[in-house]
Amino acid sequence: MIVKMKRRFLLASAAAGSVNAIVPGGRQSAYAARLQGGFEADVTPVPLSNVRLLPSPWLDAVERNRVYLLSLKADRLLHNFRKQAGLLPKGALYGGWESDTIAGHTLGHYLSALALMYAQTGEIACRARVVYIVQELAVVQGQWSDGYIAGFTRKEKDGAMVDGKRIFAEIEAGDIRSSGFDLNGAWSPLYNLHKTFAGLFDAHIHCQCHQALEVAVGLGEFLETFFGKLTDAQVQKVLTCEYGGLNESFAELASRTGDEKWLHLARRIYDRPVLDPLMEEHDDLANRHANTQIPKLIGLGRIAEVSQDRRWMTGPEFFWKAVTQHHSYVIGGNADREYFSEPDTIAQHITEQTCEHCNTYNMLKLTRQHYASNPQAALFDYYERAHLNHILAAHDPQTGMFTYMTPTITAGVREWSTPTESFWCCVGTGMESHAKHGDSIWWQGKETLFVNLYIPSRMVWARKDVSWRMETGYPHDGRVSLLVEDLKSPIAFRLALRVPGWVREPIRVAVNGQDVPVTSSDGYIVLDRKWRVGDHVVLDLPMTVRTESPVDEPKLVTLLRGPLVLAADLAPAEGVYDAVDPAVVTDDLTQDLVPVEGQASVFRTIQSGRPSQLEFRPFYAQYRRRSALYLRCFSEAEWTQEEASYRKEQQRQKDIAARTIDVIHLGEMQQEHDHALRAENSWPLVYRGRNGRDLRSGGFIECTMKTRPGPLALKVTVWSADITRTRGARLLVNGRALPDVKWPADKPAQFVDVEALIPEAWVRGRKIFTLRIEPGSGRTSGPFFDVRVLSVRS
Structure with missing residues (x-):
């Protein structure tokens, strides 16, 4: 379904219009808010190093994350970088994803997190570790001698894990193989390199580590040579594999070096099937892997900024509106099982597989980028919602661990990472998210200081040489106190206070104890005056x-x-x-x-x-x-009528969930990767809004499934009309066909669950078994959708 965007941003309410203040006597005060000629176009966040958090849930998260970051060993994360370059590793390889072919992605996140933590807290140990890692990467780069650095590996057909660099030579020779996450046997290698670039850039800007930029330029030179050998058609084929925000990396190189060649390369990293519709303002996001797409749009936005060509912002701005208005849950997250669904179908996708942290991490980056070129308060209505209700939800301040998904399903449980055996993508973005909670509170224009988030903090605005202190019980209490702590001499500028979109009642504003009348402009209350040390602003936001x-x-x-x-x-x-x-x-x-x-x-x-x-x-x-x-x-009448059927359906769903030992959602890249799926003559597809896999004659679908002692059954979801027409399929467990599989016949066209018992002796003593699906006697079988291993109740 393709939807032309028309609706306004649902999270921004009528508060973007006028706000009636409580004014003693109704007299126009000398401090009345006013706006002359609109806000400046050049609006940037106050540097993170100039912001210090005060006691609050955000500070708790930063402090716990700091402890976790310093508990990790840089040499263990550098293991593959050194090993693949022929150098002796200095630490053992970590587990989880760091032991898979995506190994090395965490180091980029870790570099960013350490650099951000240094800027946020001034923790010298974080900067020292950044410098050490960059020095080690320079050694690795020198060993390769062509600019290359990476930690990802490649899995050979015999299962052996080898260095990932060899995929580039294969691709240059025209051998390009990808199933979405896999590129010539490596797991999202260009996505991996984007994380390395990002870490180096953060080390450069936040830690003043100039060697980091030198290493980034060297890696860029390697990739420029690589892409220079490919035709445009070959580049498009490579880009079918998740590449993160590699286009952003090259645009950033252009910005930091002043060399136009990087901007040319950034424009070339453009995935046409995904980005063309968005540039044309069409929403065809349904059934696309969500976090694969978001960084691409951030990259387009960075190209717009560096080239000063706003045409590149068309896609990012439309995408932001589409996702926040039509694809987001109430907590600000998006996607079910990592995929976008059809627009405005949230109620059909409230599951245990929402919401992926990486998605929201990247949506907040996109929001900041959008705001810098278009400072509208409504953008921070979304930012505040997602930052508070999803980002904080995905980090346990007691243990410092992270979630991959934050379930929206009733009675869902958040599953937490482990310190050394997870290293999912969301662990990496989690490290970063909770190192920088001060980065979007205060924003600056030439003559305006913006307060966009009400997070207790102290801030130095170097542009005007003024220090502010914000104290508040937010998000539980709507009273916000802002104090001018230090100022060399009185100076005039505007203080713009965001009026949240959820405000429904009159707002009270006082300056030095005197209530002032206010109106909002573009969602802000603007106080325009000459400021002095000790000036005190109190903002009361009614929380209904x-x-x-x-x-x-x-x-x-x-x-x-x-x-x-x-x-x-x-x-x-x-x-x-x-x-x-x-x-x-x-x-x-x-x-x-x-x-x-x-x-x-x-x-x-x-x-x-x-x-x-x-x-x-x-x-x-x-x-x-x-x-x-x-x-x-x-209503009372509806409850009486529906209670019985409601409870029956709820119990049926709970029974399936309680009996489920393992499940694979066919046609979804991450699920298939996690279950070691192999297939021939089989292709992923989307049918009636659900991901699945077609299966042609002579082919097969094979994967590993978890098991446990006791009677078991296999449940396969199919589309009844297709499976009837193709005369079923064979389901094999460890090479033996399940007997008595009852495929549907003459049923209405609908999704149907086919359940068959697994002989206990076939899987006894095993933790996993191999499931194989072979086509029936027709030319095709399927498509097949969800496959579950269920316990059988006695």
Whole structure:
């Protein structure tokens, strides 16, 4: 489905218009907010090194992340870089993804995180480690002698892991093989190199490490030579494999070196099938891997900035609107099982496989980029929502560990990384996210200081030689206090305070104890005056409770208070949870709530909760709890009519989930990679909005599945009309065909689950088994969608 973008940004409310202030006597004050001629075009964040966080959940996250970063060993992350260059490694290889063919991606994230942490906190140990890593990379680069540095590997047909560099020679010779994540046997190698570039650039800018730029230029020269040997058609074939924001890397090289050749190369790293529709302002994102696409748009935006050609911003700006308005959950995250769905189908995709942290990390980068060229407060309505309710939710401040997914499904459990055996992509972006919580609070124009996030902090605005201190109980308390702490001499400039899109009531603003009348302009209250040491601004933002619903299901509600998304607290994450999903029976949930005394942002239903009354708490902080984020809302009459069928369906879904030992969603790259899928005469496809795999005669689909002791069954999801027409298929477990598989016949066209028992003796004593699907007697079989291993209840 292709949708032309027309709707406004749903997260930005009417607060972007005028705001009536509470004014004593109604007299126009000398401090009245006013705006002359609009905001400056050149708006940048105040440097992170000039911002220090004060006590708050954000500071807690930074401090815990700092401990984790310094617990890691740089030499272990450098293992493959040295080994592949013929140098003796100085540390053992880490586990998880660092032991797979994507090895080395974490080092780039780690460099960025250390550099950002140094800028955010001034921690000297972080800078020292950055300098050491860059020096080691320079040694590796010297050993290769052609600019190359990388830690990714390549898997040979016999399963042997070898250095990844050899894929470049194969590609130059015209041998280009990719299934989306895999490029000639290596896992997203260009994505991997983008992370290395990003880490080097952060080391250069935040740690003043000039050698980092030299290493980045050397790596750029290697890739320029490589791409220079490929035709445009071959480049497009290479770009079918996830390449991160490699176009951004080359644009950044152009910016930092002043050499136009890098901008030419950046423009060449352009994936036409994905980017052309977005540049034409068409949303065809459905069934595309979400985080593969977001960095590409950031890259286009960077090309626009460096080249000063705003035409390149068309795609990024449209993409941002499409994702935030039509593909985002209430917490600001997006995608189900890492993929975009059709626009405005959120209610159909509330699962345990939402929301990937990397996606939101990159959407916030895109938002910052968009804001710098178009400083509109509504952009930070989205930023605040996602930064608070998803980014904080994906990091446990007690352990310092990270989630890959933040589930939106009722009673979902956040699964946390381990210190040394995970190193998923979301561990890497998590390291970065919680090293830089001060990077978007304060922004600066030539004559305007913007406050976009209300996070307690101290800041030095070097442009005007003025220091500010912001104290607040935000996000639980809407009172924000801003104090001019230091200033050489009185100076005039504008202070622009963002009016959040969720504000529904009049705002109070006081300067030095005097209430002032205000109106908003482009979503800001602007105080234009000559500032002196000790000047004190107090902003009171009323935090009312409200509900929101997905566009496609008005009866599904979420509860919010101010910037916080709330969720019903159900139970601890540990242990079995088999209760019926909660619901509310009311015409207006906000009228059936009372605050819980002594607990910030906690509310309890009076009589609408079903099957019992519910207690709502901030979603982000329910790190090790099961919660209900989206709730079905019924009237009394509807509840009476639907209660029985509602509970029956909920129980059926819970039964499947409880019985599931393993599941593979065919046609999805990450799932197939994790299950070591092999296939011949089989192609991924999308059918009726679901990813799957077709299977042609003479081919097969083969993967590994987990098992456990006891009676088991295999459940395969198919489209009934197709499987009937193609006369079924053969399901083999460890090479033996399952008997008595009952394929559907003469059923209406619909998705159907086919379940067959697995003889216990076939998998006894094993942790995994090999599943193979072979076509039936027709020319094709399938498509096949989800495959599950289920326990069989006695």
